[in-house]
Amino acid sequence: GAGVSQSPSNKVTEKGKDVELRCDPIxxxxxxxxxxxxxxxxxxxxxxxxxNSAPDKSGLPSDRFSAERTGESVSTLTIQRTQQExxxxxxxxxxxxxxxxxxxxxxxxxxxxxxx
Amino acid sequence: QQQVKQxxxxxxxxxGGISIINCAYENTAFDYFPWYQxxxxxxxxxxxxxxxxVSEKKEGRFTISFNKSAKQFSLxxxxxxxxxxxxxxxxxxxxxxxxxxxxxxxKVLA
Numbered sequence: 715g716a717g718v719s720q721s722p723s724n725k726v727t728e729k730g731k732d733v734e735l736r737c738d739p740i741x742x743x744x745x746x747x748x749x750x751x752x753x754x755x756x757x758x759x760x761x762x763x764x765x766n767s768a769p770d771k772s773g774l775p776s777d778r779f780s781a782e783r784t785g786e787s788v789s790t791l792t793i794q795r796t797q798q799e800x801x802x803x804x805x806x807x808x809x810x811x812x813x814x815x816x817x818x819x820x821x822x823x824x825x826x827x828x829x830x
Numbered sequence: 831q832q833q834v835k836q837x838x839x840x841x842x843x844x845x846g847g848i849s850i851i852n853c854a855y856e857n858t859a860f861d862y863f864p865w866y867q868x869x870x871x872x873x874x875x876x877x878x879x880x881x882x883x884v885s886e887k888k889e890g891r892f893t894i895s896f897n898k899s900a901k902q903f904s905l906x907x908x909x910x911x912x913x914x915x916x917x918x919x920x921x922x923x924x925x926x927x928x929x930x931x932x933x934x935x936x937k938v939l940a
Contacts, residue, residue, distance in 0.1 A: 759930075805874075
């Protein structure tokens with residue numbers, strides 16, 4: 715596709731349920747990132763992938779959060795046993811190169827998660 | 831803890847005025863300072879970026895001023911227009927990760 719695609723765009727779930735959020739990066743982009751944006755707040759780094767390897771998982775808030783990526787393609791962010799504090803917009807971004815000081819991050823429109 | 835502090839949180843400017851948003855960082859290893867613009871319901875998009883070897887960069891109505899010794903940088907929007915109304919995020923980093931500021935919600939009055 716022309717841009718980064720995320721699905722679902724909106725997800726309402728009950729506390730304790732598991733959710734999966736999907737990201738399709740721009741074709742050819744080797745680096746893929748997940749950020750969390752709580753209402754009225756900045757972008758919180760969660761994890762990045764170089765290819766299908768995740769060298770830095772330091773931003774994942776808890777062991778309920780996990781992510782995987784298939785090759786240099788689709789990535790899935792999974793949140794198990796969702797809590798109300800997980801409610802946020804989850805943004806995915808991709809970059810042609812891992813070196814962000816030479817490349818630009820292209821963001822998707824996000825998946826808005828609401829945990830009741 | 832690496833942080834990027836951004837201010838103000840919100841800003842209202844008259845059409846044609848100058849909008850100024852400030853950021854301060856802590857880590858002297860940062861070597862790239864982009865600004866992203868986000869419209870409601872959309873993902874952030876790169877607006878303009880600067881490296882620490884220059885003190886100013888201008889692209890159209892948008893200018894970044896960079897003060898390496900003070901570890902501060904700012905975005906100036908000249909002749910602000912209603913279409914500039916959006917949330918602006920500064921960031922600092924390089925290599926594989928940015929640290930984003932908390933965002934400034936700009937409203938330009940017609």
